[in-house]
Amino acid sequence: MTMLILVTAGIGSIALGAIVTVARISPLQVLRSAAFLYVQFFVNVPLLALLILAVFALPAAGFILPLVPTIIIVLAVYEAAYVSEALRSGVNTVPQGQIEAARALGLTFGKSLRWVIVPQAFRSVIQPLGNIMIALVMNTSLAAVVGVIELTAHVNKINFDYAQPVLLYTTGGLIYMAIALTIGLLTGRLERKLVIAR
Amino acid sequence: MHMGAMTRRTALATAVAASLSLALSACSMDQMALPGTSSTSHDAMEAIYKSAPVAKPELILPGWTMETIKKRGKLVVASALDAPLVSQQNPANPQDVDGFDADLAKLLAIYILGKPEVEWVPSTAETREALLSNGTVDVVFGTYTITTKRAQQVSFAGPYFMSGLAVAVKSDNTTIKGAEDLASKNVIVQTGAPSVTRVPEKVPTAKLMPFATTPGSVQALVQGRGDAFVQDYVLLASQSSTNKDIKVVGAPFTEEPYGVGLKHGDAEFKTFVNTWLSTMQEQGIWSKVWKNTLGTVGDTPMPTPPAIGSVPGS
Numbered sequence: 001m002t003m004l005i006l007v008t009a010g011i012g013s014i015a016l017g018a019i020v021t022v023a024r025i026s027p028l029q030v031l032r033s034a035a036f037l038y039v040q041f042f043v044n045v046p047l048l049a050l051l052i053l054a055v056f057a058l059p060a061a062g063f064i065l066p067l068v069p070t071i072i073i074v075l076a077v078y079e080a081a082y083v084s085e086a087l088r089s090g091v092n093t094v095p096q097g098q099i100e101a102a103r104a105l106g107l108t109f110g111k112s113l114r115w116v117i118v119p120q121a122f123r124s125v126i127q128p129l130g131n132i133m134i135a136l137v138m139n140t141s142l143a144a145v146v147g148v149i150e151l152t153a154h155v156n157k158i159n160f161d162y163a164q165p166v167l168l169y170t171t172g173g174l175i176y177m178a179i180a181l182t183i184g185l186l187t188g189r190l191e192r193k194l195v196i197a198r
Numbered sequence: 199m200h201m202g203a204m205t206r207r208t209a210l211a212t213a214v215a216a217s218l219s220l221a222l223s224a225c226s227m228d229q230m231a232l233p234g235t236s237s238t239s240h241d242a243m244e245a246i247y248k249s250a251p252v253a254k255p256e257l258i259l260p261g262w263t264m265e266t267i268k269k270r271g272k273l274v275v276a277s278a279l280d281a282p283l284v285s286q287q288n289p290a291n292p293q294d295v296d297g298f299d300a301d302l303a304k305l306l307a308i309y310i311l312g313k314p315e316v317e318w319v320p321s322t323a324e325t326r327e328a329l330l331s332n333g334t335v336d337v338v339f340g341t342y343t344i345t346t347k348r349a350q351q352v353s354f355a356g357p358y359f360m361s362g363l364a365v366a367v368k369s370d371n372t373t374i375k376g377a378e379d380l381a382s383k384n385v386i387v388q389t390g391a392p393s394v395t396r397v398p399e400k401v402p403t404a405k406l407m408p409f410a411t412t413p414g415s416v417q418a419l420v421q422g423r424g425d426a427f428v429q430d431y432v433l434l435a436s437q438s439s440t441n442k443d444i445k446v447v448g449a450p451f452t453e454e455p456y457g458v459g460l461k462h463g464d465a466e467f468k469t470f471v472n473t474w475l476s477t478m479q480e481q482g483i484w485s486k487v488w489k490n491t492l493g494t495v496g497d498t499p500m501p502t503p504p505a506i507g508s509v510p511g512s
Contacts (some may be wrong), residue, residue: 001446015464052414055418055423056414056417056418056421059421059423060421064421064422064423067407067423104346114430129270129433137277144408144410145389145409145410145414146409146414147386147409147418147424148407148409149406149407149408153389153408156323156324156389156390156408157394157406157408159323159324160323160384160390160394160395161347161395162347163326163327163345163347163351163352164327164351165324165325165327165328165347166328174312
C-alpha cells in the first residue's frame, strides 16, 4: 500500500508540478498569480492538516471519495508545490540566450517549452526531485492517521499485539530507509546519465 | 513591487490563519460540551477525595517505588487524555483530567501521598511499554487491556474494570445487528484500541480502517466511510448519547480486562496497587467513581468490580 501511494502520488505530483511551473513562467499574469498562490498555500499548510481537511471536511461539503484516492490526491497536490519550486529553479538554469534563440527560430511559447526549456529544466533538477520523492516516502506514513493501512499502520497493529515498540518501529524505520536509499541511488544514476555537459 | 508581494502574502496568511482558528475553535467547543465534565461531578469527586483512604506508613518502605513517589511528591501517570468519561483532559487547563481512569489515578495518588497530586503524561498504544520500562512514568492508567503477551513486557495490577467491545452503526442502518454481521464489511477501529486485534479474530473477512482518534472514527462512520465502528461499549454509549446519527447494536462481544500498567517485575508495587484496588472496592469508592463518570451515560447497569488477579497476565 505504501508503494502504491508512493508511485501514484509521485507521478501525479511531478506531472502537476510541471503544469504549475509552466503557469508560473507563462506570459499571462493571471496564470502566474494563480500558480504563485497555489505554491504558497501548499508549502505553508501542514500536510496533516490538509489530509484531515480532505478526509473529514470535504465530505461535509458534498465531495466524498474513497480514502486511498483521497490520500493520493492530497499527497500529489501537496508535493506538486515543491516539485514546481524545484523545476522553476531548473528553468532558471536554462540560459536566456537559448530561449531567445528558440523564439527567433519561430518556435511558439508552447513549442519552446516543449523542446527547449522543460527537457533541460528536468535534467538539471533530478537530484532535488529525488529528494522531494524521498520526502514523499516519509509523508505517506501520515495516511495511517486517517484510516489507510500502509506500512506505519501495519507496524501499529503488530505492536498493539506484541507490545515490542522499539524492535517494531526500528524495523519499520529501516524499511522506509531502504525505500529512500533506493530512490537516492536511482536518481544519482539517472543524473549521471542525463547530465547536460556545458 | 516589494510592497505588493508583502501585502499579498499578508492577506494570504490572514486568510489561512482565520480559517485555521475557526477550525481550532470548533474543536475546543466540541470538547467543552462533553459529558462528565460538569461542575457537579467535580464537586462529587472532591467529596470522594476527602474521604479517600491513605496507605499506612508500614506499606511504604524505603527503597520501594512507593517511597520514591512519596519523596517526589507526585504520581506520574500515563494515560490517553482524549477519552471522554475515561480520561479527558480539559483543553483550557491541562492539569484538569477527568474520567473513570483519571479519577482512580488521583485516588491512587491520595493513597500514596495524601493528596491528589498527579503529573499527566499523554501516552499512546505505541509508547506505553517504553514509558514504563524507561521509568518516565510510575503507572499507565488508561484502558490498558491485560494480555499475556503484554505481561511479558510490563506488570499488571488489577484488573480494575471489565469492559468489552461493541458495534456502532449509523442510525439508519438496519442490516448490521451485531458483530456477526460484520463479515466483509468496512470496519472502523481506533489505532491502539483492542478492536485492532479483536475484530480480525472474531470476523477474519472484515476490512479494517484504523483512525487515530475517537472523534475521527465517529466522523468517518457518520460520513459513511465505513459500515461500522467497533470500540469499547462504554465509550460507544458515551458517543451515541451525544450523537443521534449513530447507534450501538448488539451486546459486547469480547471481554477486555483493564489493568494498571507497572514496571515489569516490580512485585512490591504490584501488591501495593492491588491492595489499594481491593480497598477501593470494599469501601464502595469504586462504585462512586463509576457512577460519577461511566455511569452518567446510557442505561448500563452498575457492573460488579472484577476480582483482582482473576485474568491471565494479572
